[in-house]
Amino acid sequence: MPKPHQGPAESDPAIRVRALEAILTEKGLIDPKALDALVDTYESKVGPRNGAKVVARAWVDPAYKQRLLSDATAAIKEFGFSGLQGEDMVVVENTPDVHNLVVCTLCSCYPWPTLGLPPVWYKSAPYRARAVSDPRGVLKEFGTELPETVEVRTWDTTAELRYLVLPERPPGTDDMTEDQLAELVTRDSMIGVTKAKAP
Amino acid sequence: MDATPASPLLAKALPVTVDADVTFAEPWEAKAFAIIVKLAQAGCFTWGEWVECFSQEVAAATAVEAAGGRPKTYYEQWLSAAETLLVDKGVTSREQLLARRLAIGAAGPMHVMKT
Numbered sequence: 683m684p685k686p687h688q689g690p691a692e693s694d695p696a697i698r699v700r701a702l703e704a705i706l707t708e709k710g711l712i713d714p715k716a717l718d719a720l721v722d723t724y725e726s727k728v729g730p731r732n733g734a735k736v737v738a739r740a741w742v743d744p745a746y747k748q749r750l751l752s753d754a755t756a757a758i759k760e761f762g763f764s765g766l767q768g769e770d771m772v773v774v775e776n777t778p779d780v781h782n783l784v785v786c787t788l789c790s791c792y793p794w795p796t797l798g799l800p801p802v803w804y805k806s807a808p809y810r811a812r813a814v815s816d817p818r819g820v821l822k823e824f825g826t827e828l829p830e831t832v833e834v835r836t837w838d839t840t841a842e843l844r845y846l847v848l849p850e851r852p853p854g855t856d857d858m859t860e861d862q863l864a865e866l867v868t869r870d871s872m873i874g875v876t877k878a879k880a881p
Numbered sequence: 882m883d884a885t886p887a888s889p890l891l892a893k894a895l896p897v898t899v900d901a902d903v904t905f906a907e908p909w910e911a912k913a914f915a916i917i918v919k920l921a922q923a924g925c926f927t928w929g930e931w932v933e934c935f936s937q938e939v940a941a942a943t944a945v946e947a948a949g950g951r952p953k954t955y956y957e958q959w960l961s962a963a964e965t966l967l968v969d970k971g972v973t974s975r976e977q978l979l980a981r982r983l984a985i986g987a988a989g990p991m992h993v994m995k996t
Contacts, residue, residue: 694986695909695913695956695957695960696907696908696909697982697985697986698960698964698978698982699909699912699913699916699960700909700985701978701981701982701984701985702913702916702960702963702964702967702973702978703912703916704981704985705973705977705978705981706916706920706967706972706973709972711919711920711923711925711972712916712919712920712923716919717912717915717916717919718915720915720918720919721905721911721912721914721915724904724914725904725905725911766918766921766922766928767928788932788936788939788940789932789935789936789939790939790955791932798904799904802955805955807942807943807946807947810943840932841928841929841931841932841933842929
């Protein structure tokens with residue numbers, strides 16, 4: 683894959699990372715094998731299915747929902763989902779009157795243990811700016827049309843606080859099991875750009 | 882929208898993507914990501930310190946994009962912030978990084994892309 687814009691060797695990011703990795707390995711600060719294992723975890727084991735299980739439990743278990751809304755970090759940890767970027771979680775509940783939307787305006791803070799790594803658009807400058815300046819416009823681009831009477835609240839994630847949206851349980855799902863309900867919970871619905879899927 | 886956007890970024894169409902995103906486009910991106918996570922877990926710096934350093938890179942890239950320039954990619958920003966923070970923390974130095982890069986570069990193309 684030719685890269686005509688590439689400068690001298692020292693500006694090639696692949697070489698820069700190799701240099702950094704070599705120095706840190708020599709200092710005993712990292713183990714290359716552990717790096718590979720960590721990448722595998724985030725590529726294949728941690729993802730929005732975790733958050734979907736949390737949401738589905740909250741839909742079927744009022745006591746769990748109460749715990750989730752009052753101490754999200756602890757309630758999420760009941761599933762074993764914790765770790766970096768999972769500390770100090772806050773769950774915000776969508777209702778017929780309020781729709782919540784999550785952004786990180788400064789960079790890309792995101793609840794990794796429940797949602798995995800953020801999608802490309804979440805990290806983009808237009809989303810970071812417009813989720814605050816024009817949240818309804820952003821929602822429309824994701825196909826989410828809300829009545830004017832619904833209040834849209836945007837939550838700015840930081841290094842200290844990370845938000846997860848508890849979407850509304852879709853109508854017509856009374857007979858569904860918790861596992862079936864979890865299938866309706868998408869990543870985007872937990873960021874708040876869409877609603878949960880209809881059954 | 883009833884007002885002129887303050888920044889060209891605000892007027893740009895938002896790419897809407899489906900659930901399946903590529904996490905890392907190239908192996909070095911995954912490596913740069915993992916290095917920072919591991920070092921934070923090892924206590925070399927707090928996550929707050931990392932976010933502060935990374936946010937400055939993101940802000941710089943956002944300004945370049947707003948001015949119509951070609952900003953660094955997300956993981957290029959990540960890598961630059963990683964180098965800055967580790968130099969600030971005294972873990973390595975600019976000189977050490979440069980010397981090692983040149984040594985790797987002199988050894989020939991080690992990262993042959995397989996496509």
